[in-house]
Amino acid sequence: MYARRLAVCLGTLAALTAAGGAQAEWRDGGEVYDKVCRYCHEANVGPVLKGRALPEEYVRRVVRMGNRAMPAFRPTEIDDATLADVARRINGSEALARE
Amino acid sequence: MVSKSKAKVLPKGVSAADFDKAVREIRAIVGDEHVVVDEDKLAPYRKIMMPVPDDQHELSASVMPDGVEEIQRIMKVANKYRIPVYPVSTGKNLGYGSAAPVQRGQIVMDLRRMNRIIEVDPELCTALVEPGVTYQQLYDYLQEHKLPLWFSCPAPSAIAGPVGNMVDRGVGYTPYGEHFMFSCGMEVVLADGQVLRTGMGAMPNSNTWQVFKWGYGPTLDGMFTQSNYGVVTKMGMWLMPAPPDFRPFCIQYPDEADITKIVEALRPLRIAMVIPNAVVIAHTLWEAPCTPVKRADYYTGPGAIPDEAVKRIQKDHNIGAWNVYAGLYGTKETNDANWKIIEAVAAGTGGKIITQEASKGSQALEYRFDLMKGKPNLGEFGLYNWRGGGGSIWFAPVSQAKGAETLKQMQMAKTILGKYGFDYVGEFIVGWRDMHHVIDLLYDRSNPEQMEKAYACYDELLHTFAKEGYGMYRANTAFAEKVAATYGPVKRDIEKRLKKALDPNNIIAPGRCGISL
Helix, strand or coil: CCHHHHEECCCCCCCEEECCCCCCCCCCHHHHHHHHHHHHHCCCCCCCCCCCCCCHHHHHHHHHHCECCECCCCCCCCCHHHHHHHHHHHHCCCCCCCC | CCCCCCCCCCCCCCCHHHHHHHHHHHHHHHCHHHEECCCHHHHHHHCCCCCCCHHHHCCCEEECCCCHHHHHHHHHHHHHHCCCEEEECCCCCCCCCCCCCCCCCCEEEECCCCCCEEEEECCCCEEEECCCCCHHHHHHHHHHCCCCEECCCCCCCCCCCHHHHHHCCCECCCCCCEHHHHEEEEEEECCCCCEEECHHHHCCCCCCCCCCCCCCCCCCHHHHCCCCCCEEEEEEEECEECCCEEEEEEEEECCHHHHHHHHHHHHHHHHCCCCCCCCEEEEHHHHHHHCCCCHHHCCCCCCCCCHHHHHHHHHHHCCCCEEEEEEEEECHHHHHHHHHHHHHHHHHHCCEEEEHHHHCCCHHHHHHHHHCCCCCCCHHHHHHHCCCCEEEEEECEEEECCHHHHHHHHHHHHHHHHHCCCCCCEEEEECCCEEEEEEEEEEECCCHHHHHHHHHHHHHHHHHHHHCCCCECCCCHHHHHHHHHCCCHHHHHHHHHHHHHHCCCCCECCCHHHCCC
């Protein structure tokens, strides 16, 4: 996803220099969910999203607009295509297993 | 006259025709898809948590450059049309202004696309990163490359980033918790388009940019923090070797007045670096929402939550009146030796130690322990559920690390907050000799009465504290001017003269930290 992909490892003790400075890109919506959404929405901070068949349009809109304390996310943070994938995955997700 | 421009608002003093011309020229620099003027699409920039109308911080457009050269060219256009641009990096300075501009009509320069980790040197333990890099991204990078290096991050670490946080002089929780102190070397695009590298970076072919801060002559880095003298496009930072043994702990104390003895006991350990990290002393009502405890389960009446209810929360959920978070970072041998000191201090002051083993299952303890080793999470966002409604501004005065001072500040803050019906949700973050007294003024932003009260409350806090000689270490954009004014006229005059010299057309974030022409 990140600069690391193009990073050139010059040996374990040499400086790691990203060739030309690789830009971060999300692998897919699953990675966004794991690295952003999950921190609140599976941690008693925000409501659980999985298993509720939340409409994709609703998810996309809340991510862009924010909602009360939920921050808004810009296309520079999560691009439209990846956000659509996040929304699709949330919409089709199974409910979280209860402990 | 009806403007032809699509922009909902325009920068002050700029005609619609000039604005449109500028936007066209900026589009030619960064590409059409990286300039946004449509009101709907600007929504994510508009989301603020401050107790002022959204309109006050409405932007005219956003531009998303990728690279120093593009920023240099944008500066030329901004100068030509006298259009102010407001740079943001990750834009997650929540409760301090988020990604919205300090003044209505400014064009937000969103640097999030510039998210390259340019270099990590595992021998010297340094990194060089761009403004769009997040702490999570840097964490993943270090993990993937199996580099045993830690950084310090603030609580919203998964979505915030090191450049923006350091530039705003934010703090974190590891031994490198005073973030600006552990930065080393900046690259800055100035308003005239010149590119400055600070410290050793100014010298051609230097390889010491990230290892020696000062260079020759005046050291300039501080000028580009909490200011608007340039656009920071790269920043060096020091990373900490992961210690062979990390021993985080919490010490809980039963009474609010215990803050005095806590600070007196901890200060010597912190100054001598027996405890090397930025110790946090968190109040019950900071811990409760992150546990999580629901406020409504304890109090639904008007005004601030009564002390009696706070006591019940402490008892029901095993939370201290104060909860001290710190860690030992060393080898097993050194930590074993220092642990005896910690145990003796806790016993001597009536504190109850909770170790990492005993913390399992406690959400509040676990996110704190993760932060103390620079592991990103968003556990602290539990705070926002305390009052609900998305209102939050940080009131953050600096205190001496002396017990009587902290007690005085806590009592002053609690009294003023209570007067407006708000709870004291505060913590002290210990520097070496100072404390960042950080209070989250939480309110319901959908409730107009609470909005009004939150604004008035912050205003009274600010001015009452200033009268006692207590200044803010950082402030939200709505109060930038008022906070700057508390630091007196001479400092402001110098800041203005610097602005005039470096940015005579006032195009970089005018109003940021109260600096403008």
